[in-house]
Amino acid sequence: MWQVMEGSHAVAEAVRLAGVQVISAYPITPQTHIVERISEFCAAGLLEARFLRVESEHSALAALIGASTAGVRTFTATSSQGLAYMHELLHWASGARLPIVMAEVNRALAPGWNIWTDQTDSLSQRDTGWIQLYCEDGQEVLDTTLQAFRLAEWVNLPVMVVLDAFFLSHTHEPVQVPSQEEVDRFLPPFSPSFRLNTETPCAFNQLATPAVYMEMRYSIQQAMASALERFPQLEDAFQTIMGRRYGAVEEVSTADADVILVTSGTVTSTARGVVEALRNRGEKVGLLKIKLFRPFPAEAIRRHLRRAAKVAVLDRNFSFGAGGIFAQEVRAALCNLKDRPQVFGYIVGLGGRDVTPALITEICRKTWERAHPEEADEWMGLTEVPYESGTAGP
Template identity: 65%
Template sequence: MRQVLEGSHAISEAVRLARVQVTAGYPITPQTHIIEAISEHFADGTMTGRFIPVESEHSSMAAVVGAATTGVRTFTATSSHGLALMHEMLHWASAARLPIVMGEVNRALGPGWNIWMDQTDSLAQRDTGWIQLYCEDGQEALDTTLMAYRLAEQVNLPVMVVIDAFFVSHTFEPIEVPDQDDVDRFLPPIKPRFALDPKEPAALYQMAPPACYMEMRRSIDLAMDQAADVFGEVEEEFEAVFGRRYGSIETVGCDDAEIILVTTGSATSTSRMVVEKLRGQGEKVGLLKLKRFRPFPVEAIRRALAGARKVAVLDRNFCFGVGGIFAQEIRAALCGLEPAPVMFNFIAGLGGRDIPPNLIEELYSTTKTHAAPAEKSIWMGLNEELLESCGI
């Protein structure tokens, strides 16, 4: 059934359709609408199970860790400083091999206090052992949340479904909401690898001495590698039922492109229009959309970018002292490729600032007209007068 939903409620609908049994939630803008809608589903009986209102995001993740340990399907959501507060428990969830799914609405970190779009919050958690999947729009957010449960429950790792603050979370659009019977066919009841049972007492998550700790970490690494293949299988099965798939990456016009733009999230939609316009003018430009950040699709990226002369990576995030985070990862993925394309890294849209079509055209023009980047990261759309007033 096609409905007009905001991006946050697309995730809420997916959680309802997934028959999640325990949700823990703490409100934080711009994630709040996800948890609000789910709490209403539990209150009116649309969802059965337990909704746990908690006093902090740290407790929210702790609650779903405990619930998942009993073998039930779980969910929570957060943003920005809430995600940062969860950091300790994110490691706990992945090391405990729990198939938790979390909605993460990208929001800038302070100070200064900012509730708008910035990917640095989720990317700062890239080493916690969570699978990370980035969505361009509300339909992709709904579909990805359903696929996330299949993926998490097959490889026993938690999954973060990431959407842009406001550009996706608060934007209404027509979304195809699947029938419950079809979802049940795609996503059967959870069959946990282990579950706490009072009839069979067990102690879990005890001290891991040097004799076994490395093996535990290696098993997580192997599961993450396995997740790359399982993700493709899950998408194939999803497409067989619902007729849609997204891929770890998506390429547009890359086969003959001399310059390829790399984007993720909602900026991809704007970039699609710009690429179409430029190709209509005879420009050999392509677009690579990155969806699956963890595990990172190294080989797919190498194949897609191998024929380009230049690559322009648009980062809506930043790692101080290094540069854009996606650019770092892509540069590493291309290491050893001969000939390797020249990489340009552009920083734009931090703190919710718009990335309009003319900025992407400027980004493309800069890449085309320069043999190499003048800086490790080129900041786009800065107010130079305001920057000067900030000082160093």
């Protein structure tokens, strides 16, 4: 059934349809519409779940660590400062191999206070052992959230469904909402192999000496690797029932492209328009959208990018002292190819600044004109920033 809804409400619909049993959350803008709608579902009896209104994000995830270990399907949502506050327990959830699903609304980190979109919050959690799936529109948000539960419970790892603040979380779009029967065919009830159970008492997460710790960590990497293999299989099942699929990456006109743009999130939609306009002028531009960031689909990325002369990565995020995070990962994926494209990094749209068609067109033009990329990624649309040194010196 088609409905017009916000990206936030698309998440909530998926949580309802997935029959989540325990939800735990703490409010932060711009995540609030997700948890408010889920609260309404619970209050109206449309979702038979326990909603834990805890006193912090840290406790929100801690409570789900308890609930998931006790054997029920769990969900939380957060953003920015809240995700940063959860950091310790992000590691815990993956280390404990718990299939917790989280909606994470990309918002800039303070200071200065900024509630608008920016990917640095989720990308700075890239080493925590969570699968990360980035979404482009409301339909993808709903579908990806449903897929997240199946993937998490298949490989025993937590999954983060990532959506841009406001551009996606608060934007109304037509979304096709599947029926309960369709969802039930795709997503079986949660039935873990191990859980807290007084009939068969076990100790979970106990002291692990150097003799066993490395093997425990390796098993997490094995699970990550299996997620890369299983995601397309899961999408096959999803497509059979729902008629839609997204791919770990999606290519647009890359086969004969000289320059390929690499994007994630809502910037992708703007880039699609730019690519179409430039193609209409006969310019060989392509687009690669990265949806799955962890595990990183390096092989698929190599397959689509290797024939291009130049790749332009748009990063709505930054790792200080290094560069754009997607650009780093793309360079690493390509570095062992004998003939590889040159990778140009562009920093765009931090803290919710608009990434317009004109800006993306300018990025294409710069990439064409330059023979080689600069050492550092280029910050697009900056006004002049004077460098302020500290008072200590040699």
